[in-house]
Amino acid sequence: MSALTIYENAPLGSLIRYSDGTPRPPARFTRKLKAWEHRNGIGRLVRKEPPHERPTYSSPATFVLHEGKFSASGVTLISVMCSYIVDSDLSFEVAERPAIGMVRVIQPLGENAELLHLAESREAAELWVSRKGYSSARLEEITADEVGADVVEGRAAMPAAVL
Template structure:
């Protein structure tokens, strides 16, 4: 599916795989492998930003995938995120959508919310928020209505 379809239909917290369709090069070709890995991977959808038009520039809608955190002893040193424009030439697949009862920990930044954490239930979300305080964070549960709307609109099979 296209990047535009992901932007339109994937809910925050979805696991998204992206690919350019080329085969993975052998490990001995380090530079080629590194370039391939930058265009092929998996991440959790954490943000969708609408298109922007300013007097001096305009940008298309985009979305951000969180691919992982690196650190030690509970301290995150690097958080890997990729932002893709809806005009991207890559192919995307929704691998997994948030299940009913899961709880999103969100924070409003600018025009759109950002997913900080996806918890299995409200208690886990509250525990995570207690140990990771954010000033503008709030909880939003994945409801049966949201999942049902995805199924009725044909997005569950994507």
């Protein structure tokens, strides 16, 4: 699936797998393995940015994946976020969509929004917000309309009688 399809159809909070189609090199080739891991991985979709047109500069639409974080003693030291443009040469797929009833904690960023946390329930989301202290965060519940979109997987819905 293309990066553009992810940008247009995948909901925030989805786990997105990306790949360049090459096989994983053996562990003994540490440099090749590190380069391969840079172009093959998985992350949670946390932000979508529309294209920007300026008089001297233009940028294509992008999306951002949260790929992990490094912590020590319960304190996050580094969050790894990677941005991908919609005409990327990588292949993308939705590995997992947020489940119905989960709640997104969203922080507005100008005209866009960034996913801060994906909670199992509204109570868990409210507890997370109170602990972290995000005053401008808003909560969005995942609905059946959002999760049931077969277009994200690139399939057409089949009538029950055909199955």
